[in-house]
Amino acid sequence: MNCKRCGSKAVIRIDYANLTLCAEHFSEWLETRVEKTVKDYGMVAPGDIVAVAVSGGKDSTTLLHVMKKVSERMKFDVVGINIDLGIDRGTKYSSLSTELAVRNFELTGVNYKVVKLKETHGFTIDETKHRVKRPVCSTCGLVKRYVLDEVAKEIGANVLATGHNLNDMAVFVMSGYHTGDLQxxxxxxxxxxxxNGYIKKIKPLFLTSEKETTTYALVNKIPFLLDSCPNNPKVGGPTSDKLRRMVELTEEEIPGFMLRLVENFERRIRPFFEDLPRFNLGKCKVCGKPTNSDRDICSFCALKIKMNGGEVSNVVSGE
Structure with a gap:
């Protein structure tokens, strides 16, 4: 394959756009595409401080490098956040993730903060596996959402960017249709x-595929963690894993399927959900953040109390 812009050797074929691009022109194309997404969806304004959550994987490291370049043109600031979740299981997964995140913070020259979950909140994700009934990936998601929001505000950011890509979004949409979970x-x-007390959150890569983020990381020699989380289900696992394979196989047969699915959902379908009944949010008795729990304690604080040997019922009753 030859690059359609300069005729040199291409590194990627983007079927839905009928494009073959070399490393240089692909990088320019992806950066321009992300910048257009940021502008079209009103994600960032000049003067904003955008905290980029970096796990050390290909998506979040690509996001960091691209947003740093976009920030120079759009006149906003970028800071970095990494959470050491304490996931080990013999792989030292979290420590390696943090090491790679820090390398990328230093490569891009952004200020950053690393948060060790054990030091700040008294437990690790590994320690929750046998003490909490909910699935470990669900617990991990809860923790990351809470801590990222908390830390982004602490370091003065007013926007939080995460590395969810097009594949992720397509699976979320299909999963919602499959379960009928309108909320x-x-x-x-x-x-x-x-x-409601939460920071603004954006997904600048939501129209950028996993193939594209991986290629960008490789051609730009961005260091990232190759291994997946040891808690991830193996092939043949939960429904969401099977939906991901189905969506990606459909993309191979119908190029642009994921892009149209996600764009149409965001622009044409999701607005209808604005009329759905909203939760009556209360304030968590422990941290003051919003909660829809009938216990008046948010899910994160309930988890933290349990992991640190307390009883949620005692907090609720004021003991």
Missing amino acids: NLARLRAVSPGE
Whole structure:
């Protein structure tokens, strides 16, 4: 394959765009595409401070490098956040993730903060596996959402960017259709406004495929963690894993399927969910953040109390 822009050797074929591009022109194409997404969806304004959550994987490291370049043109600031979740299981997964995140913070020259979950909140994700009934990936997601929001505010950011890519979003949409969970679909947004005490959250890569983020990381020699989380289900696992394979196989047969699925959902379908009944949010008695729990304690604080040997019922009753 030859690059359609310069005729040199191509590194990627983007079927839905009928494009073959060399490393240089692909990098330019992806950066321009992400910048257009940021502008089209009103993700960032000049003067904003955007905290980029970096796990050390290909998506988040690509996001960091691209957003740093976009920030120079759009006049906003970028800072980095990494959470050491304490996932080991013989792989030292979290420590390696943090090491690679820090290398990328230093390569891009951004200020950053590394948060060790054990030091700040008294437990690790590994320690929750046998003490909490909910699935470990669900617990991990809860922890990351809470801590990222907390830390982004602490370091002065007013926007939090995460590395969810097009494949992720397509699977979330299909999963919502499959289960009929309208409330969950309503919460699926490329841009979540800052409200109810939460920071504004954005997904600048939500129209960028995993193939594209991986290629960008490789051709730009971005260091990233190759191994997946040891807690991830193996092939043949939960429904979401099977939906991902189905969506990606469909993309091979119908190029652009994922892009149209996600764009149409965001622009044409999700607006209808605005009329759904909203939760009556209360305030967590422990941290003051919003909660829809009938215990008046948010899920994170309930988890933290349990992991640190306390009883949620005692906190609720004021003991």
